[in-house]
Amino acid sequence: MALKKKTVSATTLNANDQDRLGAIERAKHEWEGTADALPALVCLLNDKGLIVRINRVVEHWHLGTVGGVIGRESHALLHPNCHDPQCELARGLRRAQSKVQRGKPNEFEFYDSLSEQNWHLNFRPIGSGENLPLAVRDRRFVLVVADVSALRRTQIALQRLNSSLESRVQLRTRALADSNRDLRNEVARRERAELELRASHNDLALLSEQLIQAQERERRRIALELHDSVGQSLSAVKYTLERAVILMQRPALGSAEPVLALAVQRLYETAESIRAISMNLRPQMLDDLGAASAIAWFCREFSEVYPAITIHVDVSAENTEIPERIAIHVFRSVQELLNNVAKHSKAKNAWVRLWRDGVTLSLDVHDDGVGMDQSATTPNFLHGTGLRNIRERAEMTGGQFAYSSIAEKGTSSQIQWQMAIDEN
Ligand SMILES: Nc1ncnc2c1ncn2[C@@H]1O[C@H](COP(=O)(O)OP(=O)(O)OP(=O)(O)O)[C@@H](O)[C@H]1O
Numbered sequence: 562m563a564l565k566k567k568t569v570s571a572t573t574l575n576a577n578d579q580d581r582l583g584a585i586e587r588a589k590h591e592w593e594g595t596a597d598a599l600p601a602l603v604c605l606l607n608d609k610g611l612i613v614r615i616n617r618v619v620e621h622w623h624l625g626t627v628g629g630v631i632g633r634e635s636h637a638l639l640h641p642n643c644h645d646p647q648c649e650l651a652r653g654l655r656r657a658q659s660k661v662q663r664g665k666p667n668e669f670e671f672y673d674s675l676s677e678q679n680w681h682l683n684f685r686p687i688g689s690g691e692n693l694p695l696a697v698r699d700r701r702f703v704l705v706v707a708d709v710s711a712l713r714r715t716q717i718a719l720q721r722l723n724s725s726l727e728s729r730v731q732l733r734t735r736a737l738a739d740s741n742r743d744l745r746n747e748v749a750r751r752e753r754a755e756l757e758l759r760a761s762h763n764d765l766a767l768l769s770e771q772l773i774q775a776q777e778r779e780r781r782r783i784a785l786e787l788h789d790s791v792g793q794s795l796s797a798v799k800y801t802l803e804r805a806v807i808l809m810q811r812p813a814l815g816s817a818e819p820v821l822a823l824a825v826q827r828l829y830e831t832a833e834s835i836r837a838i839s840m841n842l843r844p845q846m847l848d849d850l851g852a853a854s855a856i857a858w859f860c861r862e863f864s865e866v867y868p869a870i871t872i873h874v875d876v877s878a879e880n881t882e883i884p885e886r887i888a889i890h891v892f893r894s895v896q897e898l899l900n901n902v903a904k905h906s907k908a909k910n911a912w913v914r915l916w917r918d919g920v921t922l923s924l925d926v927h928d929d930g931v932g933m934d935q936s937a938t939t940p941n942f943l944h945g946t947g948l949r950n951i952r953e954r955a956e957m958t959g960g961q962f963a964y965s966s967i968a969e970k971g972t973s974s975q976i977q978w979q980m981a982i983d984e985n
């Protein structure tokens with residue numbers, strides 16, 4: 562630190578004084594050396610805020626020479642060519658200076674856009690004058706200016722790193738949450754699919770059990786019918802023919818002719834019974850000709866067995882337009898719906914329509930019978946097997962079954978199957 566040297570005449574001092582002065586001089590040099598070794602700009606300012614002493618850092622920072630800046634104000638030192646009346650640094654320095662001169666140490670930081678440096682400015686009072694009245698206070702102070710640019714740059718870089726790290730963590734967390742959610746959805750979807758599969762397995766098992774039961778019932782019914790109607794009719798025919806033989810052997814007992822006529826009548830009835838039974842079995846025609854022809858045939862047979870009901874048949878679908886996988890189901894549905902008409906409706910007319918429109922095959926069966934009370938619809942629906950079987954057959958083959966019945970108006974059923982484009 563450069564000192565304003567006071568020239569003291571050696572002749573006026575005794576030896577002791579000279580020793581003391583020497584020691585003081587040495588201490589000053591040591592302190593100067595220490596101050597010069599600091600990385601910060603250190604200056605001592607007088608009560609008017611003018612630089613009295615300054616360390617060599619002023620030269621490293623290219624602000625001037627140690628001797629050249631003595632007597633300058635701090636703003637003129639740090640902002641050599643600044644004439645800005647609004648200069649923020651000048652204002653900061655004035656504020657800090659007035660505080661420190663009232664004995665209050667203080668500090669602030671300033672970013673200098675010209676030199677692109679961050680300065681930390683620290684103001685320290687020289688004496689402990691804080692408690693003294695203003696007039697007698699030592700108003701000198703030390704200003705230490707440290708270049709904290711590197712520190713700030715590091716802090717900013719650190720902040721940036723932190724926030725980029727944070728956003729990366731956030732991104733990763735979000736990605737993880739997303740894949741977690743996807744995974745959970747997938748698990749749920751699979752569970753659902755499994756449940757549905759199990760349910761449809763159960764449905765299928767139930768359906769096949771019902772089909773077997775229905776088959777058994779059908780066989781029992783045929784056996785019963787063969788026994789009761791055909792068997793008895795044939796017994797009656799046999800008896801009638803035997804009587805005719807006796808009458809022919811002994812004409813005195815009467816004419817055989819009416820008895821034979823009766824036998825013919827009974828045989829006719831028996832043939833009708835056989836026809837009714839066979840009609841309800843799987844017709845060979847289904848395999849030979851196809852579903853459309855088989856259904857047309859069934860309707861014809863049906864109207865012969867039930868002459869009281871006029872059947873209006875409109876089968877416009879071609880045999881080739883009804884895929885083999887659903888042929889039997891279409892046929893059985895017509896069978897069941899017409900049997901229901903005969904069993905329950907007391908209808909005069911029934912309409913059967915089967916048509917194909919693009920990929921849709923539709924069946925419509927309705928009658929003008931007694932229909933059903935709406936309140937009775939549900940329980941009856943549950944009790945009967947026929948309609949439930951139709952619904953299951955439809956669902957099993959990708960079709961949809963709709964049923965409606967109005968008391969005294971009639972009953973109407975529709976089934977629609979959607980075919981695959983290449984299905985015919
Ligand atoms: N065309 C119809 N007219 C009036 N009622 C009907 C008609 N079709 C069905 N029903 C009513 O709906 C009920 C259920 O029919 P469904 O075919 O399921 O059973 P079912 O014919 O009684 O017995 P199953 O068909 O098992 O021999 C019938 O009992 C009947 O009361």
Ligand SMILES: [Mg+2]
Pocket residue numbers: 897900901945946947948
């Ligand atoms: Mg039925």
Ligand SMILES: [Zn+2]
Pocket residue numbers: 636640643644645648649650651
């Ligand atoms: Zn300035």
